[in-house]
Every structure is written in structure tokens, then in C-alpha cells.
Amino acid sequence: MSWFKKRKAPKKPIGTRTVKTEGLWEKCEQCKQTIWKKDLESTCNVCPNCNFHFKLKANERFNLLFDHGTYIEYDRDLQSNDPLQFVDKKPYKTRLSDMSLATGMNDAIMVGEGKLSDKVVCICAMESGFISGSMGVVVGEKITRAIERCVEKKHPLIIVSCSGGARMQEGALSLMQMAKISGALARLDRKHIPYISVLTNPTTGGVTASYAMLGDLNIAEPNALIGFAGPRVIEQTIRQKLPSGFQRSEFLLQHGMLDAIVNRKDIKTYLSNALNFFGF
Template sequence: MSIFDWFAKQEKSEPAIQQQQKEREIADGLWTKCPACTTVTYTKDIQANQLVCTECGHHFRVEGPERIAQLIDKNTWKPLNEHLNPTDPLKFCDRKPYSDRIKDTQEKTGLVDAVETGTGLIDGLPLALGVMDFRFMGGSMGSVVGEKLCRLIEHATKERFPVVIICASGGARMQEGMLSLMQMAKISGALEHHRNAKLLYIPVLTHPTTGGVTASFAMLGDMILAEPKATIGFAGRRVIEQTLREKLPEGFQTSEYLLNNGFVDAIVPRTQLKRTLAQLISIHQPFFPVLPPLDVREQHHYREEAILKLDGRQK
């Protein structure tokens, strides 16, 4: 190889080196590439926009703690039943024991299980909130998920709070077998008591919401909201096509398709979700404020004062 060929080879390799350096810079987390429109955006700009692409509106997946921060007023979040920890009652083992899989996932995500529950204020209005996190075994619904959501709903019924559940799940957790399927009926029963108390329940369907979650509490809301272009369904598209032996329509099992066919009441972009939930909750507030824990005589006096104030405003 002559000296001239060597210099020519070096010049050709420089763009490749520069490209590798550019890719390393993007991989550092300073920039984020949108999977929908391929636009590369400063990560802090996307975070400031609640993890929604500023160019095309693509909704990135949100982790549980960040979702809580987006919806709940600052310093008002009170978690419930944090101590509940999953076990391995069936001694299930696939590629590795279920107990080891739980420990590995807990260490990787910092979560105890696939849902966080608690109470807080949304624009000053109280609510009980459950947030499913897809990072924990695909947001699968096991015994702990069912128990935490049941206790949340029962607490909300007792305190007369509306309930909002952010759904993101692949369905029931197969490693717990029938115990996971029981959670569908258990949560549905708790929601029925909540409904009989004339209280509001709103599920928010995010990408993806499938399986036993869709077949139970995700579709039992007084108002069912969904994020744009979220995958929502029970079985997978291929399974349904093989069963029916028919080609399914384009966009099947998206939130837009479900809205057109009456399964979803509204599609709400994430940047408008907090305001929309606050408006719905304020509309459905009980006529009288929730009474403080007073004795019967004090409660009667408190209610009479509220009626007199209301009569004065009407006159």
C-alpha cells in the first residue's frame, strides 16, 4: 500500500468515526429519538412535556412514580399498603423459579409489585389513585396487585373518595395461576360496593392494557378514558385472527378504534389528563362536603349550617 492510499483510507474512515461519536452522545441520555417520527429531541424537553413527543405527540411509556408526580398535587401523596409483598404459593418454575424472578425484578425496578396505590389531591380535590407499572413483569396482575387495588377501593368507599386507576398490563400473572384470575372478581366486587355508594370510578387505559385487566376493572368505569394510540384488548391480534379465521380491520385494538365502537368514552392526551380528571371529579362531587369525624350531634349541626349557607346564596 502506498502512502497516498493510506491517507485516502484515513479520510474515508473519519466520517464513520464521527458517526460513532454522535451515536455515543445520543446514547448518553441527553437526546431522545422518537420511535414514531424519528425526531431527535432534547430529553429534558420531552420530560417537561410529560414524556410526549413535541413533534408528533407520541406517548412514551411512563414509570409509576413519574405518573404519580404528573397527576397528584405536590406533597399530597400518601401511599397505602406498601408492605404487601408477593410470594410463590404454587412454587412455580419456568426458566427459573418464580421467587427468584420476583427478587430480580424488584432489584431491577425498585418496585415491590406492579401497582402503587395511595391517596392525594388533584387540583385540590381528594382521590384514591392506583398506578400500574409495566416494568414489573409486564404489569401483570397477581395476588398483591389485586389485594392492593381492593384495599384502595374499600378505603375510597369508606372515605367517599373517587377512584382513578391508571391501567398498563399484559393481563393476569400466569405464575400464580388461578390465584391471579381470582383478582378479577375480587376487584370487580369492590368496585360494585363503591358504585352502590354512588361514588365515581375512572379507569385510564394506557399502552398496553390487555388480558384479565381489560376483562375486569379496566372496563367497569363510570367514564373510561384512554391515551392516544394505546393498545387495548383481551387476546392478541394473531390469536383472534387464527380463531375467527378472518382478517381483522386496520387499527384494531387501538384506543381510537375502541372510541369509534363505543368501548371508550374519551381519548385524552397525557398533557391534558390531570385537568380532565379534575374537571370530571369536580362535576361528580357529592352535594354536601365529606363530614369530618364528629359525633352525631355535631354532624347534624354541621349539616344544618351548610343548608343555611346554601339557602342564603340561592336567595
């Protein structure tokens, strides 16, 4: 026991005391309510007040879908080599390395194989934080390889899309991925292996125009923006006011573009039942 009492640090005057709350709260984009982040974790990043579905990172999506969050990741090291030496506000090479640092990924998609409710499946999840989840050569190649593995091993395929479309910085090479993936999906179809497409907010451009709409089942999260061109461009082209709810999941379901809208908390059960139905 010490004979000397430790001197306490002098208390700050009340007016200057601060409480650190930064990063603990999130504001809902839809209902503007401030939500404690811990609460969001327990609801899979869905607003408890208005059911707004926040974006999920690719690895969070994997943790949600794969049993015990365990999977084997494929082609993690594939990287774009900047084929056009593209420069916009900054060189594409710099943009890629900045994005790599920010997300810990080499491109905008993760491919994993593991069990979903005890069924072996391959899941591809897009990462919206990596250049808006845009589809370039690497995304195209990783998905194509995933499909080829599914053909070989007879595993069902699930692709969770979240994308701004084709990647401008890779020009026509990005657009070619649409045909490449669609061709590979046709081979999967001929082998009678199911592919389920899950569309999340937002799925637009070349991704909607290719693999996101080619599923045996095309399902979406509630209120997701799904379309090819943006509403403003369409309005200017056709010179007509667009109906309310245009390009949202509910509107698309009503008009036969989607098979179902599934809440995030139910999505794993839904996928498992669908695979059962397909005989897997």
C-alpha cells in the same frame, strides 16, 4: 499564589476523542425521530413530533396527577409469596427480586392518596416495568384495599392501567383477582362514589376484562393498544383480516368502548372536571 503552574494533562489526539451522549437521547417508537430526553421531560414523555405517548413509570404518573407531587403511599410492602413455587426460564422468586431491584417496587402497582386539583382522591398506577405490569395477588389485594378505603372515606377512585394481563406465574390465583376487584367495585358503585379508569398503552388480558373497563368513565391515552387477546390470536381464530387500527383507542372510541381519548397534558384537568361533574 503558587509559583508553579499545574501541568495540563496531554490532549487526546482528535480521532480518539469521544463525546458521551449515551442516555441523553430517546428514539420515538412511532416516528423514529431522536428526541433529547430533556425535551421529553417537558412534554410529560410525549413525542413533540408525532404525539406518541411513551410509557410513564408509576411514580412519574403520581407526580403528574397529584398536586405538587405529594401523596401518602399505601401497602408498599406487600409482596408475593410465590404460592405455586413457579419456575419458567427462572424461578418466580428470583424474577420477583430482580424486578424489585430494577424498579424499586415490590409489585406492579402503586397506590396513593392525595389531592388532585384540591380534591382528595385515591389513585392506583400500574408499573409496566414490573413483569409487564401483570396482575397477580398483590396487585389484586392492593386495588381491593384501595377500593375499601374509598368506600370508607368516600374518596373518588382513579386507576391508571398499563398491563399485559393476569400474571401467569400465579395461575388461577391471578384470575381470581378479576372477580375480587369487580366485587369491590360493585360495593363502591352502590355507595355512589365515582371510579374513573384511565387506560394507557398497553392494557390487555385480564385487566381489560375486569377493572379497566368497569369505570363510571373509561378514558384512554391516544393510540393505546387496548384489548383482550392479541390481534394475531384473533385472526387465527376467526380466520378473517382485522380492520386497520383495530384495538387502538381511536377505534374503540368510535365503536363505543371508550368515553374519551385524552392527551396526557390535559388529563389532570379532564379528571378534575369529571370529578366536579360527579359532585366531588
